[in-house]
Ligand code: UD1
């Protein structure tokens with residue numbers, strides 16, 4: 001294997017996106033397009049990656065961090081000019097250089113590795129990754145000579161009618177002998193419809209030197225998509241969703257309706273888990289085995305243990321223990337840790353709280369900034385009053401405590417183990433273990449009220 005390097009083109013503004021967000025930062029399944037590209041490039045055995053940045057340079061560098069080195073293209077004079085900006089970093093090296101666009105997020109590490117391998121075996125100075133498109137609109141066309149060899153690439157805007165009909169397109173991905181690439185680049189001109197220095201023009205120049213140029217045709221046009229506008233962005237997202245969901249199915253996950261299920265690339269799901277229609281699983285979420293995630297649930301950056309049931313609920317940045325059940329219509333907000341066999345029922349919100357094993361909050365409660373022990377009953381309508389208008393405070397509830405319905409637990413306050421809070425109480429002082437706290441006006445009955453009323 002030769003010394004493998006890569007140049008990622010990410011300096012364009014992406015005018016066709018009609019967006020204030022730079023094109024390569026538009027997300028596909030939650031990750032910026034250029035990050036998908038860099039992840040795939042990393043899998044192809046490269047020792048060095050240079051990303052060409054320009055529009056939104058700082059933002060792009062912030063996203064990619066030290067995944068890559070960077071070269072700045074101050075003015076966007078075309079893809080050939082962009083590659084030339086890597087000359088200071090790579091120009092003198094021997095080896096094979098992959099050039100790839102930051103707007104082709106579906107290309108896989110396997111395809112790029114195959115491209116490198118084919119190129120290195122063939123002895124060509126350049127190998128273009130091409131695909132056969134049903135609709136080649138917008139792509140550079142691969143023009144072949146009578147003997148079927150690649151002659152050149154023609155951009156759509158420069159193409160003759162016959163060339164426009166060509167179905168074989170340039171994916172914008174190539175591998176080059178590094179020296180041949182930089183030699184040819186210095187001869188590229190901007191004499192074309194867009195007045196740009198086109199990278200594809202190096203193909204003809206390399207051929208003119210008597211060197212071999214070949215093409216590696218990929219089977220799957222969906223993988224080659226170059227995202228220039230929102231229509232293509234939506235297509236890319238659909239393809240990525242399908243790819244991710246298929247991988248989970250192959251790992252033993254059941255989908256109610258995979259077409260409507262959105263799962264981001266880093267999510268992990270155990271086998272025999274069932275994911276229903278409309279579910280969104282985002283970020284660094286891990287879901288165990290034998291779980292049920294009911295329709296339209298959204299889980300973000302959370303860890304869910306085995307045998308958990310989640311019904312139409314939202315969970316963010318939280319940890320859920322084994323055999324716990326949540327929902328329907330519950331909201332578990334950031335920094336919550338639920339133990340095993342916890343029951344969080346409908347219209348219960350939990351935020352920044354610990355909830356011990358087998359504790360139950362069946363209906364209509366707010367548990368915020370609280371530490372709850374094990375086997376506690378939180379009655380319907382209970383509110384942990386955590387905010388006094390200026391600052392937040394925590395409450396602490398001991399194991400096996402019983403909180404009656406419609407109680408207000410005004411933080412900071414402690415309820416001891418096996419403490420009772422009577423329904424409707426507002427608790428502002430600590431409740432000792434095993435005591436009953438009751439704080440509500442005494443009930444008064446007015447006899448014969450019906451009769452009195454009718455005499456008025
Ligand atoms: C390019 C190719 C086309 C190919 C298609 C595949 C050229 C001239 N055309 O067209 O043959 O079929 O990709 O998707 O190369 N960029 C810079 N600096 C610049 C210009 C562009 O860094 O000065 C970057 C962009 O950020 C983008 C990539 O290069 O990531 C490709 O540019 P784009 O404008 O999308 O080219 P296409 O028109 O798609």
Ligand code: MG
Nearest residue numbers: 103226227228
């Ligand atoms: Mg493009």
